[in-house]
Amino acid sequence: MTWTRSRPRLDKDNRAFWTGGAEGKLNIAKCGDCGGFIHPPREICRFCLSENVAPHAVAGTGVVDTYTVNYQAWAKDMDVPFVIARVKLDDAPGVYLTTNIVNCPVDAVDIDDPVRVVFDEQDGVWFPLFEKAG
Numbered sequence: 001m002t003w004t005r006s007r008p009r010l011d012k013d014n015r016a017f018w019t020g021g022a023e024g025k026l027n028i029a030k031c032g033d034c035g036g037f038i039h040p041p042r043e044i045c046r047f048c049l050s051e052n053v054a055p056h057a058v059a060g061t062g063v064v065d066t067y068t069v070n071y072q073a074w075a076k077d078m079d080v081p082f083v084i085a086r087v088k089l090d091d092a093p094g095v096y097l098t099t100n101i102v103n104c105p106v107d108a109v110d111i112d113d114p115v116r117v118v119f120d121e122q123d124g125v126w127f128p129l130f131e132k133a134g
């Protein structure tokens with residue numbers, strides 16, 4: 001996974017998510033009133049419409065909800081194959097991150113595998129990727 005990823009446009013709502021990796025933290029927006037997690041991050045809670053929303057560092061662990069293997073090199077410097085997965089976070093109910101599973105062969109990944117976050121820093125953005133845990 002060495003290619004240059006598309007850079008997200010940082011704003012006050014999503015900055016904590018994209019830069020938390022600098023401190024090793026996976027920050028997910030959480031409502032201070034109803035406790036709901038909001039992803040992608042927004043300034044208003046999607047459950048109770050509260051504006052009392054702030055970044056919350058979650059454990060960074062989860063399970064593979066579903067995945068696919070990409071064999072097509074969409075960019076010149078892209079290493080294939082690689083796994084595109086949807087990861088369900090352990091401690092942020094309802095939050096699923098679309099990400100990559102790294103540091104293992106593509107055929108070692110399966111649904112329900114426990115994973116933990118690792119960060120790929122590119123140009124001031126810490127992309128949350130996941131590797132198999134244990």
Ligand SMILES: [Zn+2]
Pocket residue numbers: 031032033034035036045046047048049050
């Ligand atoms: Zn709320």
